[in-house]
Amino acid sequence: MVTVKDVASLAGVSTATVSRVLNGYPNVSDETAARVTRAVAQLGYRPNRVARSLRVQTSQAIGVIIPDIQNNFFVSIVRGIEDVAIAHNHILLLCNTDDHPAREENYVDLLLGEGIAGLIICASDEKQSSVPVRRVIEQAVPVVALDRALSDLEVDTVLTDNVAASREATEYLIARGHQRIGVIAGPDYLTPGRERRQGYEQALAAHGIPLDPALIRVTDFRPSQAREEARALLDLPKPPTGLLVCSGLMTVEVLRELKVRHLDPMRDLALVAFDDTVLSRCLCPDFPLIMQSTYELGHTAAELLFERMRDTEKPARTVRFETGLMERSELA
Template sequence: MNKNTPVTIKDIALVLNISVSTVSRALRGMPEIHPDTKNAILKLAEEMDYQPNQLAKNLVGNRTKTIGVIMPTLSYYFFSSMLNSIEEAAMQAGYSVIVCQTNESYLREKAQIQNMLNSQVEGFIISLACDSYDYEHINRLIRKQIPLVLFDRYTDKLEVSKVIVDNKQAAFKATSHLIENGCKKLSCLAGPPHLEISNQRLEGFKEALSSHGLLYDERYVSHSDFTQENTIIQANNMMSLAVPPDGILTMSDRIAFSTMYALKQKGIKIPEDVAMVSFNNEPTCMYLTPSLTSVNQPIREMGTQSVRLLLKQLESDKIEPETVILDTQLVIRESSLR
């Protein structure tokens, strides 16, 4: 059997030498099947990557014209704006969108992909959860030649199309801006250590220090899980160092907001004592006191490009991974001007 051909209940029945109706009843959870037989069927179905009602995309009459979108959260400006862009581009192409949020959970990410397959979506646009540590659930989609695009959060471990920004260069520019404004001892409040975009931004931070003749010190780098509580602890620990930083690069505006709160609680002035630069450029940035310097990402274009790459796969017999890397813009405000 061709590995790209969807597995059917007939295939399972043939391997186990039982009737198709028995396989069908077991997969539907019918009670009259012997437990040993049911367990054997379910185990083989998983091993063979059986997908109930798997969409044969070449059969036009079986098209659903639906895209599955999976995001870490919709409470962040970046992701909610991305969804708006994706929906608009999809609608113009005659597709509808089903969206789920993982709440940064690897297990929810796995479950939602399966649920969407059961709902017969034709392809996926996904931004990985921050605690995704294994990618077999994504590799299953790739093996099945199911159209897929990753955006923003991705991993180099997957051969898949993706739409991203040049995170390393953006962090380099942001860090250089802090140094050019007089910062000598810089710290970086990064995201989870296994998150690709966080690591790339950390690399940009390191290169900027080296480029300006400043030493990199691991004590001035901490990793946050994006929660307010954890960020405040990390910020307080950083400012408790014998020589506290006078410049901070944060991996996201949400981390920056919590950091600013922590600093103000300690009476530390921004930018006089500590200058700050962040990522995402949420609208709230301009209304803070001081207003927050942040890296703006081309969200609308990211959404449009994600849909374009997915549609290209849907219209092709062979999926060829492509990478779109977009530029960013540093929006300078009060928090970094010393």
């Protein structure tokens, strides 16, 4: 391995000077800098990022924790993060928790050991996730909460405006004459779960439609449970005529259940669902979708993180992204 020592001796300078040239410090004569640059090229020197990390006590890696790498929603977010990271010469340590707080905690400690420069986390549980994340903050490592807030922590946060999105979707159904509207929502311990149900409830309230607990199905966001809830809803003595499904993966299961029952997602049951992922691209029925800016979510979270690395002082910010209700015909 070629080290800064080798470069130094070839260029006839000290390692300190080499380091100064490489890191763009001002007090180096042009002539010396040129010699060093030449030596670097000649030897094919690549800095050892591990040694650097040890010395400066922070690596050029940022930790990314997501609950489900198979879910296109999160992958698209990661894509947004990556583009920012690479622009800053940073690299991603990607961790997939499968929604297990224990696995998440393990990963957080691993990442701390890696000396990450920052952490972006889509928490598996607002409360439980706060515990390990607090350790990260105590180490003065910047954190951004993404898609899901963290309880009792002062961190930068990037979210979708879930309440508005859900309210708009519900009102879309109401405007089309539906009064019995079901919702398959996420769990209360996650921001999108809780807030989307709130938006649904707000819309009904605003139009004087009474809440029917039988129509509100709270899941853990996992597809299998969504299937069951869809069955339960359809098997009601008086099933809903409209349905709001609060995540892309759950929507797939709902569609499958509809298919089995030979029901059309627009004629037989007015469907509105969150997320473009998977569905929009595959020519499935044309029910409307609530589009989230996934790539931008990730991109913004990463930008916030890098800003935070530069300035640790300014107060924590929360960014909310608006959604758009999109009729499928617009997609071609």
